[in-house]
Amino acid sequence: MRTGKNPVARSLKYSVTDKGGFVDTGKVRVKIARGGTFFTCGRSTARIILTDEQGKKQLFVPADIRVEEAGQERVTLRLEGDCGDSFKTVVRLGLTADSPVISLDMRFINDVLKSEFTDIASLELFLDGVAAKELLMDGKKGKLFFQHHDQKLDHDGRISKDRLSGNGSAGQLRFRLRNFWQKYPKSVSLSEKGVVFGLLPRQPGKDFNKELPFYLYYPFCGGFYRTKWGMAFSEKLQLDFSGQTPLNCRGIVPVIDRDYLASTEVFQGVPDSSFRLFELFDRQAEAAFKKIEANREKNREYGFMNWGDSFGERGMNWNNNEYDLARGLFQIFLRNGNRDLYRYALTSIRHQADADIIHASIIRSNIGGQHQHGIGHSGPSWHHFRPLPWSYPHDANSTGLNGHTWTEGMLTGWCLAGEPFVMDSAHLMAAHYVNYTCRTYVDMRNNERSIGWALRAVMPFYRISGDKKYLQAAKEMVDVVKHEYEPAHGGAWPHRLRGGHANGHKDAWGGCPFMVGVLLEGLRQYQLEVKDPEVEKMIQSGARWLYKSYSPADVGWPYGASWEGKGYHHPMVQCNFEVLSGMLYGLPASYSAACDVIGQAALGGISSVPKNFSMVLNMSAGILDGLCRTRPDLKAPIDGRNLWKSVASQPSMFKLRGPVNKKFNLVITGKNPQVIFLRTRYGGRPNGKKSYTVSWGGHTVTGKTATAHADHKIVPSGKPGTVVPVEISDDLGAYWDVKSHRDLRVEAVVVPGYHLVADGTKAYCFRVPAGTEKFSVKVMGTHPGGFAAAILDPEGRVVASVTGRNDGDVQLPWVKKTSRKRPERELAVTCSPRQKEEIWKLVILSGGGAGLAFEGIPGVIFRIE
Numbered sequence: 001m002r003t004g005k006n007p008v009a010r011s012l013k014y015s016v017t018d019k020g021g022f023v024d025t026g027k028v029r030v031k032i033a034r035g036g037t038f039f040t041c042g043r044s045t046a047r048i049i050l051t052d053e054q055g056k057k058q059l060f061v062p063a064d065i066r067v068e069e070a071g072q073e074r075v076t077l078r079l080e081g082d083c084g085d086s087f088k089t090v091v092r093l094g095l096t097a098d099s100p101v102i103s104l105d106m107r108f109i110n111d112v113l114k115s116e117f118t119d120i121a122s123l124e125l126f127l128d129g130v131a132a133k134e135l136l137m138d139g140k141k142g143k144l145f146f147q148h149h150d151q152k153l154d155h156d157g158r159i160s161k162d163r164l165s166g167n168g169s170a171g172q173l174r175f176r177l178r179n180f181w182q183k184y185p186k187s188v189s190l191s192e193k194g195v196v197f198g199l200l201p202r203q204p205g206k207d208f209n210k211e212l213p214f215y216l217y218y219p220f221c222g223g224f225y226r227t228k229w230g231m232a233f234s235e236k237l238q239l240d241f242s243g244q245t246p247l248n249c250r251g252i253v254p255v256i257d258r259d260y261l262a263s264t265e266v267f268q269g270v271p272d273s274s275f276r277l278f279e280l281f282d283r284q285a286e287a288a289f290k291k292i293e294a295n296r297e298k299n300r301e302y303g304f305m306n307w308g309d310s311f312g313e314r315g316m317n318w319n320n321n322e323y324d325l326a327r328g329l330f331q332i333f334l335r336n337g338n339r340d341l342y343r344y345a346l347t348s349i350r351h352q353a354d355a356d357i358i359h360a361s362i363i364r365s366n367i368g369g370q371h372q373h374g375i376g377h378s379g380p381s382w383h384h385f386r387p388l389p390w391s392y393p394h395d396a397n398s399t400g401l402n403g404h405t406w407t408e409g410m411l412t413g414w415c416l417a418g419e420p421f422v423m424d425s426a427h428l429m430a431a432h433y434v435n436y437t438c439r440t441y442v443d444m445r446n447n448e449r450s451i452g453w454a455l456r457a458v459m460p461f462y463r464i465s466g467d468k469k470y471l472q473a474a475k476e477m478v479d480v481v482k483h484e485y486e487p488a489h490g491g492a493w494p495h496r497l498r499g500g501h502a503n504g505h506k507d508a509w510g511g512c513p514f515m516v517g518v519l520l521e522g523l524r525q526y527q528l529e530v531k532d533p534e535v536e537k538m539i540q541s542g543a544r545w546l547y548k549s550y551s552p553a554d555v556g557w558p559y560g561a562s563w564e565g566k567g568y569h570h571p572m573v574q575c576n577f578e579v580l581s582g583m584l585y586g587l588p589a590s591y592s593a594a595c596d597v598i599g600q601a602a603l604g605g606i607s608s609v610p611k612n613f614s615m616v617l618n619m620s621a622g623i624l625d626g627l628c629r630t631r632p633d634l635k636a637p638i639d640g641r642n643l644w645k646s647v648a649s650q651p652s653m654f655k656l657r658g659p660v661n662k663k664f665n666l667v668i669t670g671k672n673p674q675v676i677f678l679r680t681r682y683g684g685r686p687n688g689k690k691s692y693t694v695s696w697g698g699h700t701v702t703g704k705t706a707t708a709h710a711d712h713k714i715v716p717s718g719k720p721g722t723v724v725p726v727e728i729s730d731d732l733g734a735y736w737d738v739k740s741h742r743d744l745r746v747e748a749v750v751v752p753g754y755h756l757v758a759d760g761t762k763a764y765c766f767r768v769p770a771g772t773e774k775f776s777v778k779v780m781g782t783h784p785g786g787f788a789a790a791i792l793d794p795e796g797r798v799v800a801s802v803t804g805r806n807d808g809d810v811q812l813p814w815v816k817k818t819s820r821k822r823p824e825r826e827l828a829v830t831c832s833p834r835q836k837e838e839i840w841k842l843v844i845l846s847g848g849g850a851g852l853a854f855e856g857i858p859g860v861i862f863r864i865e
Contacts (some may be wrong), residue, residue, distance in 0.1 A: 012097035014067065014075045021065045021077055023093070027100040028241060030093065032079065034065055039093065041102065041241060044129035044194065048091075048106070050083035051121040051202070053224055058084025062091070068420070073097050076420075086112060086120065088360075092420055100242040106199070107421050109232040111360035116391060119224035122202040125237065130194035132171035137188065138164050146187040146201060147180060149209055149216075150302045167248040170195045176247035178236040179347075182307045185209070199235050200225050200304065212300075215316070218376045218390055219305050228378045228390065230358040230367075233304050234350060234421050255337040267412070269621025270334045271628045278624055279637035280602035282332050284786065285617060289329070289341060291608035291784075291807050305377065308351025310610035313373050316388060317381060319610050320373045321352040326409030328617020330416065342416070349413040353425035358398055366394040368432025372404035373611075400437030400457065403450040405429070406618075407457045411464055430461045430470070438473040441480050446495040449515035451477050455522030462529065474526050481523065482534060490563030491541035492516050501560040503568040504709055510568070513549050513557040514575035516542055520582025521622055527585075543586025546579060547593070553650025554760045555596045555643070570653055573600065573760040573847065574612060581622030588630035594623055599640025600761060604845040605786015605805055612785075612847070643761065644790040644798050648841045651864050652762040654746075657682065657735040657849065658812075659753030664726040665860070666696070668718050670743025678739040679703070679710040679730070682757060685814060688731035696726040705733055716744070732812060738863070750852050750859030755782055755811075758846035764861040766854070768840050771833050775856030780824040781806035783848025791827050792841040800827040811851060824851075 011026030020033040032039045038046040038060060048060035062079040069076045079091040087108045094103035106125075112118045134141050145164055146154035153162040166180025168188060177197060180186045187198030203209075206223040209216075219226050227233075238247050262272040292310070299311050310319045319325075329345035332338060355377050358369050374381045376390025381397070396402065410426045413419050437454055444451055455474055462470035484493050492511050502508035520542050527535045548565025549557055557579050558567030576597045583590050606616050627634060656662055666675060677694060694701050694712050703710050716724040728736060735757045738746045748754075756762070768775065781787035781804060790801035806823035809815055827842075842861065844850050853859070 012072065012075060012095075014070065014077070016065050016067055016077065020062075021067075023075055023077065023095045025095050025100070026098050028095070028102065030095065030102060032062055032065055032077065032093070035061055035063065038062065038091075041239075042129075044127055044241065047126045047128070048083065048089065048124070049126060050086050050123050052084070052086055053119045053121065055121065056084070058086050060089050060091075068092065083108075083123075086118065090421075090424075099245070100240050101245050101247070102239045102241075104237045104239070105234065105421065106237070107232055107234045107354070107424075109359045110227045110229050113229055113360060113362050115229075117226050117228055119221060119226050120200070121224055122198065123200040123225075124202075125197040125199060126191070126193070127173070127195045127197070127239070128193040130170055130173050132173065132190060132195065135168055135170050135188060135190060135195075137168035138162075144187070144189045146189070146198070147184045149184045149212060150181055150300055165248065169243065172241060172243040174240040174243050174245060174247055176238040179307060182302045183235070183304045184302060185304070197237060214388065215311055215318070215376075216300060216303055216306065219303070227305070229362075230360045230394070231305075231378060232354045232359050234354050250343070253339045253342050255339070256334070258335065261334060266415070267331070267334055267621075268625040269331050269623075271624065274635055275628060275632075276637045277598065277627060277634055278335065278620065280639050281598055281606075281620065282336055284602060284606045285328075285332055285613075286338060286341070287805070288606040288608040288613055288786075289344075291805075292610055292613060293344075294807070295608065305355055306351075308347040308349075309355070309377070312609075313611050314382070316375050317373045318375070318377045319614075320356045320371055320377060320404070321348060321406060321409070322373045322404065322611045323614035323618045324406035324409045325610065325614040325617070326352070327406065327412055328614055328620065330409065330412045331617065331621045345409065346413055346417055346419065349410045349419065349422050353410060353419075353422040357425045357429060358394065359425070359428065361394045361398075363394050365432075365436045366398050368428035368430070369394075369399040370402075370405045370429065372397055372402045400429075400433050400454055401440060401450060403447065403453050405453060405457055408460050411460045415464065426461075429457070433458050434469055434473045438476050441477050444480060444484050444493060446498075447515065448493055448511065448519040451481060452515070452519035452522035455526055456518075459522075459525040459529065471529065475530075478523065478526055478532075478535060481519070481538065485538050485541075487537075487541050490545045490565065492545040492563070493519070493542075494563035497560050497568070501568070503560060505568050508560070508562065508568060510560060510562040510564075510566075511545075512560050513546055513579050514559060516546060517557075517575070517579030517582055520546070520586060521578075521619065522582075524582045524585045524622070539582060539586035541586075543583040543590065546583045547587055547590050550590075550593055552593070552596070553647060553652055553763070555600050555647065556760045570655070571760060574615065576600075577616045577619040577623060581619045581626055584623060584626030584630060591627060591631050591634075594627060595634075595638050596643055596646065598623070598638045599643045600845060601640075602638060603640035603643060603788045603803060604847065605788075605803070607785045607847050608807070609784065641798070643845075644792065644801065644843050645796060647761045648763045648792050648796070648843050649864070650763060652764060653737045654748050654863065655735045655737055655757040655759075655762075656748055656754075657757050658732050658755030658851075659751060660729060660731060661751070662728040662730065662736060663749035663751055664728070665747040665749060666714070666716050666724040666726060667745040667747060668716060668720055668722045668724065668743065669745055670720065672742060673718075673744040674713065674715045675741035675744060675746060676739040677712045677714060677726070677728070678737045679707075679712070679734050680737070681706075681708045681733060682735045683733060685731055685733035685812075688733045692728065692730035692734075694726065694728050697724055705731060711739065745862055747860050747862045750854055750861060752853070754852045754859075756844075756850055756852070758787070758844055758850040759848065761843065761845045763841060763843045763864055765839050765841055765864055766857070766861045768831070768834070768838055768857055770836050772831060772857060773833055774828070774830045775854070776826050776828045777842060778824055778826050778851075778853040778855070779804075779844060780811060780822060780851035781846055781848070782811040782851050783846075784808070784810070785847040787823075787825075787844070787846040787850060789825070789827055789845065789850075790843045791829055792843070793831070794838045794840060799831075800829050802827055806848075811849075
C-alpha cells in the first residue's frame with residue numbers, strides 16, 4: 001500500500017509506430033505487429049480466429065493501432081481490424097505499471113451487409129506457447145471445460161449442471177474470462193501449442209443446445225452461430241503470465257459520499273442525506289430487484305446475446321432496455337450505495353451497447369438507432385407472428401423515432417465506470433440523433449412521447465460534453481413542439497385521438513397524459529439548461545392540463561383524456577411516474593399528487609415485471625429532483641400512511657372480474673330506479689366462453705364475450721327498500737362495473753373466487769352489524785407484484801393494515817400453479833360491540849388484481865358516493 005505522494009511510475013513504457021506497438025510495464029512486455037498476429041508476450045503468441053460457415057479460418061489482423069488513453073500508471077491501446085471478410089473487431093489492450101496483468105476487452109461486430117444474418121462455426125482465442133499439462137478451473141482439473149449453457153457443463157466428457165466462473169490457471173498462466181457461464185457457450189481447453197479460449201466454441205453437432213426454450217435457442221442454427229447485421233457482442237479476458245495475481249475478484253465499486261455528490265449536482269435525483277423522501281421507495285425497489293433476479297434465474301435469461309436483458313414482455317419479446325433499467329439502478333446506487341444494483345446496471349448497459357444498438361446497416365441513417373423490444377432482440381415487437389421470427393427490416397422502428405431509445409443509463413455508466421464500448425455505442429446513438437432523428441421531426445405526429453424521449457436522449461450528451469451541437473439538435477425539436485402548442489385548447493397539444501386512446505369515444509379531441517408527461521420531462525431537461533420563457537409557459541400550461549385529468553381517488557391518470565381534462569379511460573397507475581416529473585416542475589402545487597404516488601409505491605410495492613419496474617425507476621430521479629426544488633421542507637420518508645384516509649373519501653369503481661357467476665344487489669332507494677352495467681374486455685383468457693348472460697327480476701339478456709364494450713340498462717321495479725338480485729354469468733375475460741345509477745344503491749356480493757381489477761388504489765364501504773366483536777377480511781394479490789390494504793372504522797381511523805407481495809403465480813383458474821402458497825394477507829379487527837349497524841371502509845392497493853373474502857360479517861361491499 002502506497003502512502004503519501006504517489007511516485008511517478010517510471011517502469012511503464014509504450015509506443016505506437018507504423019510497424020506496430022509495444023507496452024512494457026516492468027513486469028510484462030507486449031508487442032503488436034500492424035497487419036500481423038494479434039500480439040506476443042514473451043514466448044506466447046495470441047491469435048483470434050473466426051471459422052466461417054464454409055470452414056474457412058479467418059484471422060484477426062490489427063490494421064489500426066493507436067494509444068487511446070495513457071498516463072503514468074496505465075495505458076490502453078486500441079486495435080481495430082477484421083476477421084477476414086467477417087466481423088469487424090475492436091480490442092482494447094489495457095496494461096498497468098508494475099503489473100503482469102493484460103486486460104483484453106474485445107468487441108465483435110457483424111458488419112457483413114450482403115445478407116441479414118451471418119453464420120459462423122466458431123470464434124476462438126489461441127494462446128500458443130503456454131506450457132501446461134492440465135487446466136484448473138473452480139477447483140476442477142482437466143483438459144476441456146465446455147459450458148454448453150447455464151445448466152450444462154462438459155468437463156472432459158463428463159456432463160454436469162455446474163457453472164464455471166471463468167477463473168482458472170494453466171501452468172504459470174492465470175486467466176479470467178468474464179461472465180463465463182452467464183454468456184454461454186464458452187470453453188477453455190488445452191491444445192498441442194497452448195490454451196484455447198472458446199469465445200464461441202465449435203459446436204459438437206447440429207442439434208447443439210436444442211433442449212433450450214425457443215427464446216434461448218434462436219442464435220443456434222444447425223451447428224452454427226447466427227447473428228444479425230448490425231449486432232455485436234463483447235468479451236473481457238484477463239491474463240497473467242506470472243501466475244502471481246489473483247483475478248477472481250468482482251472488482252472494486254467505490255461508493256461516493258452522498259452529501260458530497262449532492263453538492264456537485266452532477267446527477268439529478270441525488271439530494272443530500274437529510275432529504276429522505278425516497279427511503280422507503282428505494283427499499284421497495286431493492287425488494288423488487290431481488291425478485292427480478294429470481295425471475296432471471298427462473299427464465300434462464302443468459303447467453304452470449306442475452307445476458308443483461310430480460311425476457312417476457314408480451315410473452316415473446318426481449319425487453320431491449322425498455323425504459324432504461326440501468327439508469328434507475330444507478331440512481332438508487334447513488335443514493336444508498338447498493339453495489340449489486342450497480343453491477344447489474346453495468347451488465348444492462350453492456351448488453352444495450354452491443355445487441356440493442358445498430359452498428360451497421362444497409363440504410364446508413366439507421367446506424368446508431370436502437371431496436372425496440374422485440375422477438376430475439378432484433379425481430380418484430382408484436383407477439384402474433386407465427387413462427388416467431390427475429391428477422392425484421394431496419395426501418396423507422398429501428399431509429400430514434402421509435403420512442404424506445406434511452407441514453408441516460410449508458411451515460412451514467414460512463415461517468416461512473418468509464419466503459420469504453422458503451423461510450424462507443426453512445427456516440428453512435430448521439431450522431432444518429434443529431435444527423436437524422438432530430439431533423440426528421442417536422443411535426444409531432446400526434447405522438448408526444450417520441451419527441452419527449454428524443455429530447456431526453458439528446459440533452460444528457462450536452463450536459464456531459466458541453467458540445468452545443470446537441471443543444472442545437474434539441475432546439476430544433478423544441479421548435480416543433482412550440483409550433484403545435486395550443487394554449488387556447490386545454491393548454492397542451494390536443495389532437496384527434498385514435499380509437500384505443502379514446503377508448504371507443506367518437507370524435508375525441510385531447511391527448512394522452514402518459515405521452516404528454518414524457519414530453520414535459522423532455523422539455524424540463526431542455527429548460528434546465530436554456531431558460532426559455534416560452535418553454536416555461538408550455539411546461540406550466542401542460543402541467544395544469546395533466547393535473548385536471550388526475551384522479552385523487554385512484555392515484556392515477558387515464559390513458560386518454562379530452563383537452564378539457566376529462567378522462568376517456570379509468571385511471572391507471574402503470575404510467576404514474578412518467579407523468580409526474582415534468583408536471584411537478586410546471587405546477588409545484590401538484591406535490592401532493594407526487595407524495596400520493598410515491599406513497600402508493602412505498603405501501604404496495606414496486607412491480608417486479610422488468611418493463612414496469614424500469615418505468616417506475618426511470619422517472620423517479622426527475623420526481624425527486626422536482627420535489628427537492630419545489631418542497632425542500634419535505635424531509636421525512638414518504639410512507640403512504642396518509643394515502644389510506646385520502647383515498648377512503650373518494651368513490652371507486654367495482655371492476656369485478658371473478659368469479660364466473662357474479663352477484664350484485666340493487667337496493668331501491670327512490671321512485672325511478674335505473675342503472676347501467678358496463679362490461680369491458682380485459683386480459684387474455686384463452687378459450688373462454690362465447691357468450692355471457694345478465695339476469696334480474698325474471699329478465700335475461702345475452703351478449704358475446706368477444707365484444708370489446710357493452711352496456712346493459714336495468715330498470716328494476718319495487719318499493720324503496722326492495723332488493724333486486726342481479727346475476728351475471730361471464731368468463732374472466734372481462735370486468736363489470738356500474739356506469740351510472742339513480743334512486744338505488746348497488747352492492748357487490750363477495751362470493752368465493754371474488755376478484756376485482758385493482759390496478760391502483762380502490763375504496764369501498766361495508767357494513768358491520770350491531771353486536772359484532774371481531775371480523776376479518778382476507779386480501780390476495782392475484783398478479784405478481786405488491787399489494788396492500790387497510791380498514792378504517794366509522795370515525796375514519798386506520799384500525800388494521802397489511803402489505804404483501806405476490807412473487808409467484810397468477811391466481812387465475814386457467815393458469816397452472818407451481819406453488820401451493822397463496823399470496824394472501826388477513827386484516828383482523830377486534831372491535832367494541834356497537835348498538836347499531838355501522839359503515840366501515842376498506843381500501844385496497846394493488847398493481848394488478850385483488851381477491852377478497854370476508855369472515856364474521858356479511859360479504860357485501862358498495863361504492864362510496
